[in-house]
């Protein structure tokens with residue numbers, strides 16, 4: 001395991017501890033749970049749709065409640081594309097689909113939840129660097145930058161991705177938010193971070209990611225966790241450990257099936273406090289996963 005120099009460590013005036021952290025996430029997570037309970041109600045129709053698609057049967061838009069349509073369309077795309085060939089990100093149909101996906105109400109709820117959580121934390125405690133892994137086109141980073149401007153909080157942001165296109169995302173963000181300090185690095189999180197990235201960190205560091213870990217797998221936690229004093233993960237982690245039809249379908253696009261217990265084993269090596277923020281939701285809407293996990297050193 002690599003080590004991070006403590007030379008930048010400044011005295012923490014507003015120390016983050018477990019209680020303060022729980023206090024900070026209370027409102028954004030309550031908002032998220034209420035929105036999800038209202039929006040989703042019951043997750044089972046999607047699982048039924050996934051079973052049919054896996055069996056090569058048709059599922060019409062009308063067969064599921066409107067809110068699930070973006071997910072149904074994604075599953076349909078996976079089923080259609082992988083019936084004849086391997087999943088290929090450069091396939092034009094796939095690129096077109098992803099260009100519009102982030103506008104769906106469900107995605108907006110996810111974005112508001114992670115940005116709301118980060119912004120509560122950085123308003124109430126002192127972090128000196130924000131790091132995002134698997135930034136992609138930067139929807140979360142963009143919303144976070146906008147929020148930092150609105151709240152008049154300027155913390156240096158480092159975005160990263162294994163794809164070299166991350167420098168384009170950085171330039172777009174710099175142009176939109178010239179008052180902020182935004183850096184970018186190519187980093188495949190199945191490997192240790194680049195030295196240049198480590199050299200720019202000022203502790204304490206808040207690291208976050210959304211929907212990147214499924215592509216990298218549980219063990220990538222060993223590469224990202226050493227950087228983070230606090231880590232926020234927004235990934236679907238299975239609570240039962242049993243693959244649903246939904247998971248089998250998604251794994252066809254090369255994602256790993258993530259299991260909470262397995263992720264927790266890795267997290268425990270690096271953090272003293274691990275918290276599932278949305279445990280209530282699993283019960284309320286029959287949701288087989290937890291989506292928000294936070295871990296504190």
Ligand SMILES: C[S@@+](CC[C@H](N)C(=O)[O-])C[C@H]1O[C@@H](n2cnc3c(N)ncnc32)[C@H](O)[C@@H]1O
Nearest residue numbers: 134135136161162188189190210211212215216
């Ligand atoms: C589904 S996209 C999510 C993008 C963004 N986080 C969001 O929520 O809108 C997954 C992203 O993870 C990146 N990714 C996949 N595997 C990775 C790895 N091993 N290391 C770093 N980034 C990775 C992909 O390039 C892609 O940008």
